[in-house]
Amino acid sequence: MNFENIIIKYGTPAYIFNIDELIKRVEYLNSKLSFPLVYAVKANTFIIKELENYVERYEICSNGEYEICDKLQIKDEMMVISGVNKEEDKIAKMIKDKNILKYTVESLNQFALLQRLAKENKKIVHLLLRLTSGNQFGITKEEVKKIINDYDHEYIVIDGLEYFSGTQKHNLNIIEKEINDLNNFINELENDFNFPIKEIEYGPGLPVYYFQDNEFLEDEFLIKLNELLKTFKIKVSLEIGRSIASSCGYYLTRVVDLKSNQNGNFAILDGGINHLVYYGQMMAMKIPYFDLISSKDCSEKKVYNLCGSLCTINDILVKNIELKELKIGDTFIFKNVGAYSVTEGISLFLSRDLPKVILYKNNKCYLVRDTYKTSNLNFPNVVEE
Ligand SMILES: Cc1ncc(COP(=O)(O)O)c(C=O)c1O
Numbered sequence: 001m002n003f004e005n006i007i008i009k010y011g012t013p014a015y016i017f018n019i020d021e022l023i024k025r026v027e028y029l030n031s032k033l034s035f036p037l038v039y040a041v042k043a044n045t046f047i048i049k050e051l052e053n054y055v056e057r058y059e060i061c062s063n064g065e066y067e068i069c070d071k072l073q074i075k076d077e078m079m080v081i082s083g084v085n086k087e088e089d090k091i092a093k094m095i096k097d098k099n100i101l102k103y104t105v106e107s108l109n110q111f112a113l114l115q116r117l118a119k120e121n122k123k124i125v126h127l128l129l130r131l132t133s134g135n136q137f138g139i140t141k142e143e144v145k146k147i148i149n150d151y152d153h154e155y156i157v158i159d160g161l162e163y164f165s166g167t168q169k170h171n172l173n174i175i176e177k178e179i180n181d182l183n184n185f186i187n188e189l190e191n192d193f194n195f196p197i198k199e200i201e202y203g204p205g206l207p208v209y210y211f212q213d214n215e216f217l218e219d220e221f222l223i224k225l226n227e228l229l230k231t232f233k234i235k236v237s238l239e240i241g242r243s244i245a246s247s248c249g250y251y252l253t254r255v256v257d258l259k260s261n262q263n264g265n266f267a268i269l270d271g272g273i274n275h276l277v278y279y280g281q282m283m284a285m286k287i288p289y290f291d292l293i294s295s296k297d298c299s300e301k302k303v304y305n306l307c308g309s310l311c312t313i314n315d316i317l318v319k320n321i322e323l324k325e326l327k328i329g330d331t332f333i334f335k336n337v338g339a340y341s342v343t344e345g346i347s348l349f350l351s352r353d354l355p356k357v358i359l360y361k362n363n364k365c366y367l368v369r370d371t372y373k374t375s376n377l378n379f380p381n382v383v384e385e
Contacts, residue, residue: 001016001018001250003291003333007254010358011356012253012331012355013252013253013254013269013270013271013275013355013356014252015251015252015275015337015341015358016249016358016365017044017248017250017357017358017359018360018361019248019360019361020362021248022245022338023050023054025244025247025248026051026054026055029222032219032222032226033222033229035237036056036238037237037244038057038238039240039241040059040239040240040241041058041059041060041061042061042065043244044245044338044342046342046359046368047245047248048068048069048072048074049072050359050361055244056078056237057078057079057101057237058079059239060080060081061083063090066081066090066094076098078101080103080128080201081094081103082103083106084136086103086110086114088113091103091113091117092120092121095118095121102128104127104130105147106130107139108143111127111129114156115151115152115155118152118155119152119155122155123155124155124157125155125156126158127157127158128159128160129144129158129161129162130161130164131161133164133165141185148193149193158195160198160234161182161185161186161197161199161200162200163178163201165178166205167205167242167279168280169204169205170207172225175228176228179228179232182200182232186200186232186234197234198235199236199237200232200236200237201238201239202238203239203240204225204240206240208247208279208336208339210246210280210286211280211286211287211288211289212289213287241340243339244339247336247338249336249338249339249341250333251271251333251337252331252332252334253270253271253275253317253331254269254270254329254331254332255267255268255269255331256268256269256270257328258326258327258328264304264320265302265303265305266304267305267307267326268307268308268309269306269307269308270309271309271317271355272308272315272317273310274310274345274347274350275308275345275354276308276317276337276341277345278336283319284305284318287321288318288334288335290318290334290335291332292323292331292332294326294327295330297324298325301323301324302325302326303322304323304326305318305319305320306319306332310349348377351375351378352374353373353374354369354372356369356370
């Protein structure tokens with residue numbers, strides 16, 4: 001990838017998602033893990049279609065995510081409709097018009113809704129019951145048992161469980177404990193309720209190491225994880241977002257102003273925390289992986305705070321970093337931004353334009369979203385009644 005040419009052609013700020021790298025990444029995960037992947041599309045919706053041949057299915061958590069997948073012609077058989085707040089009119093339409101693979105159950109009310117809609121439409125609906133880890137997601141073990149005792153066998157098929165308790169799990173002991181607990185519960189359902197759970201969709205929250213002081217022996221981690229997962233004696237699929245998507249993403253942002261005061265040197269960039277989200281980047285104290293394209297080479301070094309374009313003192317991407325003296329126009333290429341930055345940033349703040357999104361594939365760039373004016377979204381369109 002020639003970033004200089006990309007910057008000249010497309011300008012900044014922009015995201016580039018390198019699809020060749022994405023495919024290598026997902027092939028790597030598939031080579032280390034003997035269980036099929038479910039891509040959690042919330043991590044990055046721009047790469048959904050590219051993953052079609054590498055994942056078993058997609059985890060879709062809102063009607064918006066569903067609309068994107070549907071427009072991309074993702075097959076119904078690859079969709080798992082998940083998420084809290086399953087809107088009745090939207091779900092009713094899906095059940096009526098589509099043959100979606102599965103729906104997750106996040107509450108007893110959701111279960112009742114899905115069961116009623118299945119019956120009304122005389123459609124068989126497959127369910128994964130999401131077990132809670134104690135937050136607002138999923139249902140308790142008691143509620144799982146209640147559903148298993150009461151459900152309408154004519155239209156509802158309970159395929160199994162879904163479990164996801166959080167992201168960035170660096171500690172395999174935590175994962176091991178989760179897997180043991182899940183296995184115990186699966187055995188309990190089988191032995192005490194005579195209910196064989198056929199499958200589990202498990203989100204291990206695979207970690208991504210974003211900062212330069214981290215070391216991560218990923219091969220080892222994945223081999224151990226794979227062994228732990230083998231203790232499930234049922235079908236397992238792995239619901240993953242961050243670890244699939246992060247490494248393919250680059251964020252380009254240019255120095256637009258430079259200044260110094262009693263607290264240091266400040267480079268103002270044309271991007272910021274509205275576009276770039278590094279998990280664990282507290283107070284911008286850590287140094288993410290990045291390259292710098294300088295217009296002029298300069299031997300003098302200075303310590304900078306790299307700030308974004310928002311009106312908040314929190315808009316700092318990196319604090320106290322020593323760099324060759326910066327010039328206006330120098331461009332930073334922040335790495336590992338393929339997951340969540342493009343979907344999770346506080347992108348409406350200050351009505352800054354949304355960055356371009358470029359997919360890079362087989363030595364070619366494809367502009368898949370142009371700069372988007374959020375001032376249109378933040379404008380009060382008053383219509384006289
Ligand atoms: C239910 C569920 N599954 C999977 C994921 C993906 O997690 P990660 O990006 O850590 O793989 C999330 C992330 O929030 C989630 O909420």
